[in-house]
Amino acid sequence: MRQNEAPREPSGPGPIIEFDRVDKSFGDLMVLDELSFRVDPGERVTLIGPSGSGKTTILRLLMTLEKVTPKADPERDGGVVWLEGKPYSHMEKKGVLVPANEKWLRRRRSRVGMVFQQFNLFPNMRVLRNVTEAQVHVAGRSKEEAEAKARELLELVGLAEKTDEYPSRLSGGQQQRVAIARALAMDPDILLLDEVTSALDPELVADVLAVLRDVAESTSITMLCVTHEMGFARDVSDRVMMFDSGRIVEQGPPDAMFSEPQEARTQDFLRAVLAE
Amino acid sequence: MDLQAVIESLPRYGEPLLVTIGVTVASAALALVLAFALGLMTGSRHLAVRTPARVFVEFFRGSSVVVQLFWFAFAMPVVLGIQFDYLIAAGIIALGLNYGAYSSEVVRGAIAAVPQGQLEASTALNLTPLQRMRLVVLPQAWPEMIPSLCAFAIMLLKASALVSVIGILDITWLAGLIGKQPGQDRLLHYGVVLVIYFVLAWLIWTGMRALERKAKRGIGIDAKSVKGRLAPTVATGGVH
Numbered sequence: 001m002r003q004n005e006a007p008r009e010p011s012g013p014g015p016i017i018e019f020d021r022v023d024k025s026f027g028d029l030m031v032l033d034e035l036s037f038r039v040d041p042g043e044r045v046t047l048i049g050p051s052g053s054g055k056t057t058i059l060r061l062l063m064t065l066e067k068v069t070p071k072a073d074p075e076r077d078g079g080v081v082w083l084e085g086k087p088y089s090h091m092e093k094k095g096v097l098v099p100a101n102e103k104w105l106r107r108r109r110s111r112v113g114m115v116f117q118q119f120n121l122f123p124n125m126r127v128l129r130n131v132t133e134a135q136v137h138v139a140g141r142s143k144e145e146a147e148a149k150a151r152e153l154l155e156l157v158g159l160a161e162k163t164d165e166y167p168s169r170l171s172g173g174q175q176q177r178v179a180i181a182r183a184l185a186m187d188p189d190i191l192l193l194d195e196v197t198s199a200l201d202p203e204l205v206a207d208v209l210a211v212l213r214d215v216a217e218s219t220s221i222t223m224l225c226v227t228h229e230m231g232f233a234r235d236v237s238d239r240v241m242m243f244d245s246g247r248i249v250e251q252g253p254p255d256a257m258f259s260e261p262q263e264a265r266t267q268d269f270l271r272a273v274l275a276e
Numbered sequence: 277m278d279l280q281a282v283i284e285s286l287p288r289y290g291e292p293l294l295v296t297i298g299v300t301v302a303s304a305a306l307a308l309v310l311a312f313a314l315g316l317m318t319g320s321r322h323l324a325v326r327t328p329a330r331v332f333v334e335f336f337r338g339s340s341v342v343v344q345l346f347w348f349a350f351a352m353p354v355v356l357g358i359q360f361d362y363l364i365a366a367g368i369i370a371l372g373l374n375y376g377a378y379s380s381e382v383v384r385g386a387i388a389a390v391p392q393g394q395l396e397a398s399t400a401l402n403l404t405p406l407q408r409m410r411l412v413v414l415p416q417a418w419p420e421m422i423p424s425l426c427a428f429a430i431m432l433l434k435a436s437a438l439v440s441v442i443g444i445l446d447i448t449w450l451a452g453l454i455g456k457q458p459g460q461d462r463l464l465h466y467g468v469v470l471v472i473y474f475v476l477a478w479l480i481w482t483g484m485r486a487l488e489r490k491a492k493r494g495i496g497i498d499a500k501s502v503k504g505r506l507a508p509t510v511a512t513g514g515v516h
Binding site for chain 2 (some may be wrong): 065099106108109112113114116118121122123124126133134137165172182183186216
């Protein structure tokens, strides 16, 4: 059994995300080391910490862009990511947990959406099609339904008049707002935000953060956010987690974390970030 | 007067010209289909798909076109009992396979050059590998392939002259034949052929340029105003 817990009710209330003693290494480099944490449905969590501390890797594991480093006996040793009470990095096969195959991942990852540091809009599609394409081909919506939803979301991110532009004609901030609309169009339960303002010119950051504040206020979507925007983290998140070397240094509500961090590493990190 | 004799014999170039054009167009079509098939296969992450394609590509790149022409025209009927009704089919197949093998590397390279971030965004939207290839990767890779494919098409045009070795009368062979006749200047006839090849190559090049401009507009780039690759404002990459 995992960590002396009672078996989970399949549909009962519980964490939407659970990392259970997850290891992740790239070759010899240990990025996550026996990492365990839970996120409740609707919770907004900000991950902070120095670069290389494993924050982005956590998001990439949740988006299945990376795979956890498998452990020999997941039932005993963990190393499993759970989503909505069911294994996610793994799947059950003949009663035991084995690393998930592509079919399993395809079924499960539709609950998760991600916005990238580099936007990654499809340059061969105009703005509207960037937002409708997966709705039509993956979610199976009609073209009309997908376009209506796309227009509504592009309105939300303030780009209703840019639907017919190619991404290359937009500023970075506009591209990122389209990317947010594109992710939301798939109705994810969990939205992963990976340093979404880091590639933007300073004057464009505010618009993107305003959109995300809007999303946070108007939806109950679970958000995991890697960012260096401490003001945004303080306003939006329910919990801040400080990482270093693939481990959680400390965590707590943003007010407590920012005003009286307990750990020296957190204090140093915040001092360095806020001095920027 | 030599020039007069050349001009009078120009109509004789009609049919061989059709042969040169026909061989070039048909083998280019075969080569294009093969280039995509082999390019996708050699870029596959599955060894069982990659290996046979790689062997095929290296075999055709590593052996002489002339020998392949002879093989398809004369050896295959004996060895495998397959005989073409028209020798020209053997010429088209040999050239098509050869240039298909060469240009598959262009396809593979252009596909591999699509930024990793595009693949990650496709995964995040849960596109299947096939949808990712069709909707995201190929539309972005295609404009990048066109200039190199154009170069191969022009090389293929020039290589079509080799079909004369299996007895197909194209413009190059005809120039040699007419040039040997009394009252004809061989050098002038080769000059005529030179001009014909140049005009045909120019047509291919012009067509490909138009295709490239169209393809680039399809990814939001005006090829007339932006020279070269993706505009720097498009952030499509991203390594974390």
